[in-house]
Every structure is written in C-alpha cells, then in structure tokens.
Amino acid sequence: MSGPIISEPTTKSESKRITIDPITRLEGHGKIEIFLNDEGNVANAYWQVPELRGFEKFCIGRSVDELNKITPRLCGVCPGAHHLCSTKALDGVFQAEPPEAGRKLRELFYAAHYIHSHIAHFYALAAADFVLGPAAPAEKRNILGVVDAVGVNIGSEVIKHRSYAQKVQEMLGGKATHPVCGIPGGMSKPINEDERKQIEEWAKSCVEFSKFTMGLLGDVVLKNEAYLDLIKDPGIYYNETYYMGLVDKNNKINFYDGDLRVVDQKGKEVEKFHPSKYLDHIGEHVEPWTYEKFCFLKKIGWNGFTDGPQSGIYRCAPLARVNASTGFTTPEAQKGYEQLKDFFKGLGVEGPIHHTMIYHWARVIELMHASEWLLELSQDPMITSKDIKSPTKTPGEGIGCLEAPRGVLIHHYVADENGITTDVNLVVGTTNNNAPINLSVRQAAKGLIKNWQVSPGILNEVEMAYRAYDPCNSCATHTLPGQMPLKAVIRKPNGEIFQEIQNF
Structure with a gap:
C-alpha cells in the first residue's frame, strides 16, 4: 500500500485534504478524498473512481451473440457472473429458455464461481484486517502476511479449495478465467459421469472447508472483543439503507434466478418485481467527479448522499441479500443465517442488520x-443429461439478471433483426453499491479521524469501509455523462484565474 498523499492548507481557513491513492485490496482502481475542517475533523469524504472502461458503448455494433464472450473481459475476478448474466440476456434476445438440465448445468458452474470468488475476497483481500489487525504494518497486510500468521497448512487449504472451484469452472466453462460455455437457450456441452464424480468429490471437500471458514470467523473475529467493538460502533461502520436481493418464491436467497425484493430500514417489503421491470424501479444518478453511476430507488428518488427512509439509496451483495430474504435453501447455510440473526437479536437488533462490517460474516455464510449448492447439483441425476439446448428465434431484446458475488447484476441488450447490437445497459453490483460505499467511507472517516489525529492504521480502517463490499471498479465504470469529463483552468502570469472551461 502506498502512503497517503496529504496536502497541507495554504491558508488557515482552507480545509486540509487527505488523499488515499491508490486504495488497496479491491478489483479495479480508485482513491479516497477526505476533507478536514478547521478543527481537524472530517467535513466530507468521497470514494472516487478515476478509471473508465466503456464496455456499454463498444459492445454496440457487434454481433449480439458475441456479448457473452466480450463482457466477461470486464473483470478477471467475476467473469463467470458476467458470462452467465449475459447468456441469460441472450436467452431473452433469442427467445430461447434453456431446458431444465441446461439451467442446472449453468447453476453448477455458478456455484463453483461463487466459491472461487468468496474465498478470494475473504482470505486474500479482507482477512489481513481481521487476522493481523487494522493497524498492522502496510507491508504485512496481504495474503502472505495472513499465511504467515495462520500457518502454511491453512494457507494451502485456501489455495487448494479455490483451485477446486476454478477447475470446475474450467471443466464446464471451457476456460478457467473467461468462460465460453453459455449459449442462447442453454449450454454448449454436457458433462460425463467421470466429470460429475470428480465435481462431487471436490464439492464435499469445499463443504468441509466452508465449515472450517465459518469456525475461523467465529474464533478470529467474534471472539475478539476489541474488533467487535469497532464493528458494532454505530458511529463508524453503520448506515440505515434499503436493501435489495434476488429471492425465490419463498423469499429465500437465490443466486441465479427469481424476483428482486427490496426491504426498508425496518425490514418491511417495499417492492418486489421481476428483473425485466428494472427500469421502472432503479434509477441511475451521475456526478462529474467519478466514472461510476449511482443507483437509487425511483419510488423514493435521489436525495443525495444520505441514508434513512427519505433516501432512495439501497445496498446489494451478501449482507443485503441476508436482509432482503428469509434465509437460505441449504441446511448448513441456514444454520449460519440463524446464528447471525440470533447474535444481533442478542444486541437488540430485530430487523435488518445495518452494520457494514457484517458483510464479511454474510459472505462466509454464502460460501x-x-x-452445499455445488454438492447438491453434482448429485442430481439430471446433471449429466445431454438435453441442454433449446432452439432460438429471431433476435430482439433481452434482460438477464443474477446475483453476482458483489451484488445484483443486470445485462440489458437490444439487437436488430440481423442480430447486431443496437443498445446495451449494464447495472453491476458495485454500481448498485456505489452510493452506499460513499456513505460508508464518509461515516468511517468522520468516526475515526478526530482533532487532526491521522495515522496509517486509521486510514486503513477508513479503507475497510469500502473493502466490506468487495467492490469491482473494473466492472462498474461505464458511461458516466457519456464523455470524458474535463476541466481546464487558464491563469494569468500572476496566478490569477483568467478562465475556467469544463464539458460537464
């Protein structure tokens, strides 16, 4: 981690500015700007994303059936999510619903993707803050420092089980990182019995490793009183927002399909809709200082960077899925869900959990x-069926939606009758969480930085606010105002401003 760049004020009345650039242990690039007032307390803080990918624009004009090979290149960490969501959008474009065996084969692939992604975040990106402590030296706050602290044996188990998940993705997806298995109306190839047995063996091992990880969370985090005090402090990692998640007909979490359910700060359902209606419910706000859009609930409206019932800001990803649902469909995960709820009931919290750091606990339950989902599917007799494709029709418009590890993911494509893409809209997990990440960074900065007291450890605790969301800025930066925002300041020889020119 590079040290923070700190700019001193040129006058006594000018606010002090702290820049954390680059921010660390996330996918993509970004920085944090913190502004202090004359008392040395935080006046404001921003999570700023200065990179632009532009995938929505350069997909236009391409053959629409190429998009599920192009969009996974958004990110090397979550290409499986983009590939399947894109493929689901192509199902709609070509009016081709996959047969049950084809859908289950996609879900088998996706269960492995979740395992691979959640292991990577919990152990490689987040664990340094738990295991080593927020104020540990920067050179130690990484996966090697974690392995050194917990032991090589545990480190090898982490690598082994992430490898198992990656091998399943390679087996089904054709490639380990950027899959090519999905086609409109199904999957490109089945698996045989030997492959099924191998996946089942790996899945059983992943179940045991997940149990170990839940135990590790309990031993390292939940038994650390100092860390728990930091997590539970309502003045640091806490925001009362709406929550959105994909659920089945019983309001249980479903990573692959279902309706989008929104609950308020008290847990009351305020909206439930099919993803194909997302434009009626989700709005996208833009600001000139970042290349990521800000999602909000149209029913409430955009009311700035604030939380509470009057704010249309909502959260997605693991904690949001827990809050927007009634739990899980698999037994051990449901036990974990009930333990989490019971823990917070003991603290007097009956409804949604608003403590941002609990994203990590929810993520482990999802692992x-x-x-369990991978094991269940690997034991399904239908998983080796060769009936995995449906015929396609004349292309048109399609919307795909699933729960990416980082939150609700939507791909929306429009194609002409020749199959050429004419319009693309992507709403990704980190776009949904962009506004709440700003809230969380500001809340943490205000709660931690007091009376000019700033240290590398405190700044890492500010970074922990965004790290809880496991953000992916590579995925989330698209077309902000539709052009590169530029500002030019022309000064006279004496330094006086002559003219300011900007295109936003």
Whole structure:
C-alpha cells in the first residue's frame, strides 16, 4: 500500500485534504478524498473512481451473440457472473429458455464461481484486517502476511479449495478465467459421469472447508472483543439503507434466478418485481467527479448522499441479500443465517442488520451455501443429461439478471433483426453499491479521524469501509455523462484565474 498523499492548507481557513491513492485490496482502481475542517475533523469524504472502461458503448455494433464472450473481459475476478448474466440476456434476445438440465448445468458452474470468488475476497483481500489487525504494518497486510500468521497448512487449504472451484469452472466453462460455455437457450456441452464424480468429490471437500471458514470467523473475529467493538460502533461502520436481493418464491436467497425484493430500514417489503421491470424501479444518478453511476430507488428518488427512509439509496451483495430474504435453501447455510440473526437479536437488533462490517460474516455464510449448492447439483441425476439446448428465434431484446458475488447484476441488450447490437445497459453490483460505499467511507472517516489525529492504521480502517463490499471498479465504470469529463483552468502570469472551461 502506498502512503497517503496529504496536502497541507495554504491558508488557515482552507480545509486540509487527505488523499488515499491508490486504495488497496479491491478489483479495479480508485482513491479516497477526505476533507478536514478547521478543527481537524472530517467535513466530507468521497470514494472516487478515476478509471473508465466503456464496455456499454463498444459492445454496440457487434454481433449480439458475441456479448457473452466480450463482457466477461470486464473483470478477471467475476467473469463467470458476467458470462452467465449475459447468456441469460441472450436467452431473452433469442427467445430461447434453456431446458431444465441446461439451467442446472449453468447453476453448477455458478456455484463453483461463487466459491472461487468468496474465498478470494475473504482470505486474500479482507482477512489481513481481521487476522493481523487494522493497524498492522502496510507491508504485512496481504495474503502472505495472513499465511504467515495462520500457518502454511491453512494457507494451502485456501489455495487448494479455490483451485477446486476454478477447475470446475474450467471443466464446464471451457476456460478457467473467461468462460465460453453459455449459449442462447442453454449450454454448449454436457458433462460425463467421470466429470460429475470428480465435481462431487471436490464439492464435499469445499463443504468441509466452508465449515472450517465459518469456525475461523467465529474464533478470529467474534471472539475478539476489541474488533467487535469497532464493528458494532454505530458511529463508524453503520448506515440505515434499503436493501435489495434476488429471492425465490419463498423469499429465500437465490443466486441465479427469481424476483428482486427490496426491504426498508425496518425490514418491511417495499417492492418486489421481476428483473425485466428494472427500469421502472432503479434509477441511475451521475456526478462529474467519478466514472461510476449511482443507483437509487425511483419510488423514493435521489436525495443525495444520505441514508434513512427519505433516501432512495439501497445496498446489494451478501449482507443485503441476508436482509432482503428469509434465509437460505441449504441446511448448513441456514444454520449460519440463524446464528447471525440470533447474535444481533442478542444486541437488540430485530430487523435488518445495518452494520457494514457484517458483510464479511454474510459472505462466509454464502460460501457455505455455494458449497452445499455445488454438492447438491453434482448429485442430481439430471446433471449429466445431454438435453441442454433449446432452439432460438429471431433476435430482439433481452434482460438477464443474477446475483453476482458483489451484488445484483443486470445485462440489458437490444439487437436488430440481423442480430447486431443496437443498445446495451449494464447495472453491476458495485454500481448498485456505489452510493452506499460513499456513505460508508464518509461515516468511517468522520468516526475515526478526530482533532487532526491521522495515522496509517486509521486510514486503513477508513479503507475497510469500502473493502466490506468487495467492490469491482473494473466492472462498474461505464458511461458516466457519456464523455470524458474535463476541466481546464487558464491563469494569468500572476496566478490569477483568467478562465475556467469544463464539458460537464
């Protein structure tokens, strides 16, 4: 981690500015700007994303059936999510619903993707803050530092089980990182019995490893009183927002399909809709200082960077899925869900859990669910069926939606009758969480930085606010105002501003 760049004020009345650039242990690039007032307390803080990918624009004009090979290149960490969501959108474009065996084969692939992604975040990106402590030296806050602290044996188990998940993705997806298995109306190839047995063996091991990880969370985090005090402090990692998640007909979490359910700060359902209606419910706000859009609930409206019932800001990803649902469909994950709820009931919290750091706990429970899901599907007799494709029709418009590890993911394509893409819209997990990440960074900065007291450890605790969301800025930066925002300041020889020119 590079040290923070700190700019001193040129006058006594000018606010002090702290820049954390680059921010660390996330996918993509970004920085944090913190502004202090004359008392040395935080006046404001921003999570700023200065990179632009532009995938929505350069997909236009391409053959629409190429998009599920192009969009996974958004990110090397979550290509499986983009590939399947894109493929689901192509199902709609070509009016081709996959047969049951084809859908289950996609879900088998996706369960492995979740295992691979959640292991990577919990152990490689987040664990340094738990295991080593927020104020540990920067050179130690990484996966090697974690392995050194917990032991090589545990480190090898982490690598082994992430490898198992990656091998399943390679087996089904054709490639380990950027899959090519999905086609409109199904999957490109089945698996045989030997492959099924191998996946089942790996899945059983992943279930046991997930149990170990849940135990590790309990031993390292939940028994650390100092860390728990930091997590539970309502002045640091806490925001009362709406929550959105994909659920089945019983309001249980479903990573692959279902309706989008929104609950308020008290847990009351305020909206439930099919993803094909997302434009009626989700709005996208833009600001000139970042290349990521800000999602909000149209029913409430955009009311700035604030939380509470009057704010249309909502959260997605693991904690949001827990809050927007009634739990999981697999037994061990449901036990974990009930333990989490019971823990907070003991603290007097009956409804949604608003404590941002609990994203990590929810993520570990989801790792358990994904492992059980992988095992369940690998034992399904239908999983080796060769009936995995449906015929396609004349292309048109399609919307795909699933729960990416980082939150609700939507791909929306429009094609002409020749199959050429004419319009693309992507709403990704980190776009949904962009506004709440700003809220969380600001809340943490205000709660931690007091009376000019700033240290590398405190700044890492500010970074922990965004790290809880497991953000992916590579995925989330698209077309902000539709052009590169530029500002030019022309000064006279004496330094006085002559003219300011900007295109936003």
